[in-house]
Amino acid sequence: MPDRNLTRLTIRRPDDWHLHLRDGAMLRAVLPETTRHFARAIIMPNLVPPVVTAAHAAAYRDRILAAIPEGDTFTPLMTLYLTEATDPKDVRAAHAAGIATAVKLYPAGATTNSASGVRDFEKVRPVLEVMAEIGMPLCVHGEVTDHEIDIFDREATFIDRILKPLRKKVPDLKVVMEHVTTQDAVDYVRDSSKNLAATITTHHLIINRNHILAGGIKPHFYCLPVAKREAHRIALVQAAVSGDKRFFLGTDSAPHTDALKLQSCGCAGIFTAPNTMSCLAEVFDAAGKINKLEDFASLNGPRFYGLTPNEDTITLTKGDPVSYPAHIDTEDGPVTVFDPGFDLHWRVEE
Numbered sequence: 001m002p003d004r005n006l007t008r009l010t011i012r013r014p015d016d017w018h019l020h021l022r023d024g025a026m027l028r029a030v031l032p033e034t035t036r037h038f039a040r041a042i043i044m045p046n047l048v049p050p051v052v053t054a055a056h057a058a059a060y061r062d063r064i065l066a067a068i069p070e071g072d073t074f075t076p077l078m079t080l081y082l083t084e085a086t087d088p089k090d091v092r093a094a095h096a097a098g099i100a101t102a103v104k105l106y107p108a109g110a111t112t113n114s115a116s117g118v119r120d121f122e123k124v125r126p127v128l129e130v131m132a133e134i135g136m137p138l139c140v141h142g143e144v145t146d147h148e149i150d151i152f153d154r155e156a157t158f159i160d161r162i163l164k165p166l167r168k169k170v171p172d173l174k175v176v177m178e179h180v181t182t183q184d185a186v187d188y189v190r191d192s193s194k195n196l197a198a199t200i201t202t203h204h205l206i207i208n209r210n211h212i213l214a215g216g217i218k219p220h221f222y223c224l225p226v227a228k229r230e231a232h233r234i235a236l237v238q239a240a241v242s243g244d245k246r247f248f249l250g251t252d253s254a255p256h257t258d259a260l261k262l263q264s265c266g267c268a269g270i271f272t273a274p275n276t277m278s279c280l281a282e283v284f285d286a287a288g289k290i291n292k293l294e295d296f297a298s299l300n301g302p303r304f305y306g307l308t309p310n311e312d313t314i315t316l317t318k319g320d321p322v323s324y325p326a327h328i329d330t331e332d333g334p335v336t337v338f339d340p341g342f343d344l345h346w347r348v349e350e
């Protein structure tokens with residue numbers, strides 16, 4: 001039986017397999033919130049303009065490295081933003097030089113800053129074939145963008161329309177279905193025999209669509225893919241706490257200033273970097289599975305990416321509720337921190 005009385009837990013230092021750090025003042029403000037607890041992160045390339053080439057990724061990596069707070073150790077694992085003009089040779093060279101860990105696929109128009117994404121999947125097939133050959137994973141934002149498809153169905157439709165045919169054409173390609181939000185995606189990953197994994201965010205383990213829409217609209221709970229109904233959230237929790245090696249943490253921590261969130265057309269994205277480990281520990285503990293937190297946050301991700309887990313550890317302790325600031329200040333304005341809506345009892349020892 002899992003130990004509900006456990007009040008202290010030491011795990012390998014976690015990694016975040018899907019993170020938005022932005023650039024400039026925002027990068028400097030949000031990066032310490034991740035480097036405090038995480039050793040590595042897959043860095044999303046949806047800047048304006050996007051991080052498309054090896055040269056862009058190397059320059060962005062250097063800006064991130066320059067912003068790491070003194071005393072912290074952190075390795076940004078860079079991604080290239082896949083466009084229909086991406087050169088397979090550049091991808092191969094970026095991977096060989098250790099500049100890029102993965103390639104990111106945004107269907108054009110799917111989310112924040114995705115206008116340069118892919119419309120015609122045949123055009124990117126040569127890139128995907130090179131990636132399959134060299135073992136470089138494709139990180140996928142799995143939502144169709146057609147306006148006639150209901151926003152709550154866009155992930156499930158993407159699996160049938162795009163992902164299944166794509167994986168059939170390039171079966172050796174390693175694919176990470178990112179920030180999965182549905183039972184459909186969980187089932188698809190579970191039923192696949194190889195080369196497929198999924199990240200799950202902190203917030204999708206905690207909120208469902210009622211949190212966004214019932215009793216007044218809550219822009220700080222709006223993100224893409226949008227949270228679905230409760231049955232889907234439960235499926236995500238079950239997958240996360242199961243220990244199944246194909247599911248691991250990608251916070252999708254996506255900071256936007258309050259000014260950009262709180263307007264008539266607010267941005268999608270939830271900022272979870274500061275309190276993610278406390279939130280996750282609460283969720284795993286409530287499920288009686290705190291002993292699986294290490295698999296989800298620290299072991300399954302490196303395993304899929306072919307990297308070794310971190311050598312050092314963090315220790316979480318359970319006690320009186322721990323509080324986090326409601327927002328962090330940036331030169332661009334305040335950024336609201338995710339509010340899980342319940343007390344957090346687990347903290348990471350500093």
Ligand code: NCD
Pocket residue numbers: 020046111112141222223224225252254255268269270
């Ligand atoms: C992300 C962002 O703000 O860059 N937003 C979000 O809602 N998750 C983009 C993304 O990952 O879809």
Ligand code: ZN
Pocket residue numbers: 018020044252254
């Ligand atoms: Zn994201």
